[in-house]
Amino acid sequence: MNSRERILGRVRRALADVPADETPIARDYLREHGRRTVAETVELLAENLADYRAIVHRTDSAGLPGLIAGLLEKRGAASVLVPPGLDEGWLAATGVTRVADRAESTPAELDRVDSVVTACAVAIAETGTIVLDGSPDQGRRRITLVPDHHVCVVRVPDQVVSSVPQALERLDPVRPLTWISGPSATSDIELDRVEGVHGPRTLEVILVGEA
């Protein structure tokens, strides 16, 4: 008998007391916490992002290229990683060297890049979380991990949901997902919070609304 059969056999014997079918699980928890207008939900997202030490900016589509150029300049970035499907216009105002997100680039190459600019799949207001799903405007998981500076663009209000349950509904489990709430952090040393252990130490989130 192989271990698969052995384990499944043990499980079945262990559960001899259990009836075959049971009532479905009641889900009487909330779909979202509190009533908010759309604007209030976006406001809550901004607050919770900032509370977790992400730097939040707001602009409209016309102001976006200039804002991104300014952020890269302020950072002193010499190179920026660009996912293949990123809106060309977003980087129109910056002359910083672009590095393409290529499957064959090594982690060491990524490590030499200063910044990365991506879109996101969804943002969760109640928890201050942005979620990336590897779509062409977000790129491979590692490009938002190795460089030390991540600029993430969120379209408000259409990419913003209130809560974790609403976010899961919108996401496709087949894609690899990365949920990001603030920059990398640790509290392992006497519970003092330190930002930036292995992931980007600086996370800037741009909320782009219609003007």
Add this chain to the structure above:
Amino acid sequence: MSGTFVGMPAFPEAAREAVGNATLRGNLRHATHTIRAKRAKAVSEVSDWAELREAGKRIKDHTLRHLDRYLEQLEEAVTAAGGIVHWAADAAEANEIVTQLVKMTGESEVVKVKSMATQEIGLNEALEAEGIRAYETDLAELIVQLGKDRPSHILVPAIHRNRGEIRDIFTQEMSEWGRPAPEGLTDTPAELAEAARLHLREKFLRAEVGISGANFMVAETGTLVVVESEGNGRMCLTLPETLISVVGIEKIVPTWRDLEVFLQTLPRSSTAERMNPYTSTWTGTTDGDGPSTFHLVLLDNGRTDTLADEVGRQALRCIRCSACLNVCPVYERAGGHAYGSVYPGPIGAILSPQLRGTGSEIDASLPYASSLCGACYEVCPVAIDIPEVLVHLRERVVEGGEVTREGNRVVLRPAKGHAAERAAMRAARWAFTHPGALRTGQRAASRTRRFHPRTLPGPGRAWSGTRDLPPVPAEPFRDWWQRTRGGKDGAK
């Protein structure tokens, strides 16, 4: 279950040593009180906590009660998504599988994400014996590994170390393992974290094999989930060519939607955050993004035996948030090492003796490592009735009876020399078979106190004269502590 801390004395002896260590106790008290207060605030932010907790409990119970079905579904989904599923009945088999998988890659080093399951099976030691070096990449685990130490807390394994000790460990040991600590390293947390970043980055960038556990596995989709803070998890899960995840069979949830419950309750219960900085999910392999080979090793190692116990099986609901550690007065005093297991605190007291059986002295003593005050049950996000299981296990130790070991029914003989516990046990059982006595307020501790004289009669007197920790709630732990040690350690 292997990975017993070899040569550990039984809980009372180990605890006595720990309470004599003022630094350890100071660190622990500070940490548990801090996390506890933060957690209460994080939980109070969500008005439906009770409903989330109840749903979490039900989802996990339902999964466990149909575990065979969900295991098969998971296997199918992971395989369809390009993963390879392995089954390991015990620690030795799991270690053997992982060792072979690493050898097949031709590599002699691996990077690891913090994982209780791989600690439980002693994977690092098994790999070491085969000439494979496993690098722990969670900051706290790194501190523990460099310090040749044992983890003492589920969430913050190096909680027993303060910054000065960490600086010394880094300065002395980092060069043995790779990039040395920077010259003139001070003990500020920011500098220490930076030293760890530099030390580990060279390992991440060259690693070909990553090893992880998982917080959840979704049967319906074959998705695995890891929650973390530092980004070391993301490094290990995405940069290497090969990813091997070792996961206990109880970590399943049936559907994608079920995550909506646990992704709300786990972060708030463990790190007291609305959401942990990083959550990664992956389903098999994705072309061009992340590892091209993914192995899932499903681990039994005593879990099916635990499942066979109708009272004790609820311990398998545990999502390892560590909230129960931070509220436990016994854990706070005794420290994580006294439990002689990778699972310390209240959950360790019920999980370890079930996974490993109660054959050893330490495992037989663990069900007594509690004041039965009920605080652990109150905070548990999946409502595990830890006091109930503790009393149940005490009965088993004292009175013997039928249990399942490695899939077989065996009859356990009553533990020798436990006559006193037997007497005490009957009183405790009285309380537990009279639910009214348990239902409200402080639960067991305050309730059963009425039924226990301060000094046990007959054999009980012998017990109370020789043991450091009470086997039943003859009185709440705090009262007992005051009476026996009161004032000596500045206890409040």
